[in-house]
Amino acid sequence: MDLLSLVGMATKRRSDYFSQAQTLAKKYKSQPRLEERMKAESLGLVKGLRDKLMKWDEYQRTILDKTLVSALAACILGIKDDKTDRKLEKCWPIIVGDMLPPLVKFLAETKEYIDSGVLRLGDQTVDFADYNLLGAVPGAIDLGVDEIEGINPEEEGVVEASQGRAQGKTWPSLADRLSRYLATPTFSFYNLGQYMVAQDQGFKEMRRVVTGDKKMCIDCKNYGEQGWVPIGEMPMPGKGCRCHDRCRCFIEYR
Numbered sequence: 310m311d312l313l314s315l316v317g318m319a320t321k322r323r324s325d326y327f328s329q330a331q332t333l334a335k336k337y338k339s340q341p342r343l344e345e346r347m348k349a350e351s352l353g354l355v356k357g358l359r360d361k362l363m364k365w366d367e368y369q370r371t372i373l374d375k376t377l378v379s380a381l382a383a384c385i386l387g388i389k390d391d392k393t394d395r396k397l398e399k400c401w402p403i404i405v406g407d408m409l410p411p412l413v414k415f416l417a418e419t420k421e422y423i424d425s426g427v428l429r430l431g432d433q434t435v436d437f438a439d440y441n442l443l444g445a446v447p448g449a450i451d452l453g454v455d456e457i458e459g460i461n462p463e464e465e466g467v468v469e470a471s472q473g474r475a476q477g478k479t480w481p482s483l484a485d486r487l488s489r490y491l492a493t494p495t496f497s498f499y500n501l502g503q504y505m506v507a508q509d510q511g512f513k514e515m516r517r518v519v520t521g522d523k524k525m526c527i528d529c530k531n532y533g534e535q536g537w538v539p540i541g542e543m544p545m546p547g548k549g550c551r552c553h554d555r556c557r558c559f560i561e562y563r
């Protein structure tokens with residue numbers, strides 16, 4: 310599916326997504342719980358595809374829906390007040406712009422792996438339970454974000470490719486990769502929701518507070534050192550840093 314038709318489908322279903330997101334936010338109540346839930350769903354979807362419980366078209370459509378609904382739900386959790394709708398309207402184009410272009414690429418790659426037999430439908434040779442999902446592939450080096458600090462994204466890609474991980478060339482690594490659309494971005498979108506509130510309340514400055522642990526990447530460290538900047542002049546956690554969706558910096562306003 311190309312980007313235009315994906316955006317077209319998403320736009321048509323927007324009000325559905327908004328009400329589904331409200332339900333999801335009400336049910337899971339906090340971003341970490343929402344993220345856990347979406348990780349479980351990523352695994353369930355990939356298993357469903359592998360075990361032929363789900364056809365490709367349904368898989369693809371479900372992922373589109375869940376990517377958008379979980380991002381919206383995360384924004385709702387960040388907004389936390391009664392003027393949700395107006396702020397959510399402002400989040401929507403950002404969600405679509407951030408998520409759909411890489412999603413199109415990701416789905417095309419997955420389809421290619423299936424068509425070329427890299428991923429075999431019905432392949433039961435690997436038990437998902439053997440994997441520390443959604444962690445590393447057994448036997449591979451457990452490469453944490455802290456360990457890839459300082460190397461550029463191309464080198465990082467090569468390392469991940471050699472492990473067959475990030476590329477989604479095994480069913481478990483595909484589940485891991487899918488969670489990076491459905492689950493981990495909820496943190497950034499939760500922050501986006503909070504940003505909409507801060508902007509509304511007239512805060513003038515923002516700063517990115519780094520976690521300070523060894524998982525912090527060099528970009529986040531630099532943002533942390535910049536201190537207070539005018540509101541809107543610093544990217545949300547997960548944007549503009551090489552830890553991407555795994556970034557767990559938070560933003561303060563004043």
Ligand SMILES: [Zn+2]
Nearest residue numbers: 526529550552
């Ligand atoms: Zn970072």
Ligand SMILES: [Zn+2]
Nearest residue numbers: 529556557558
């Ligand atoms: Zn960070």
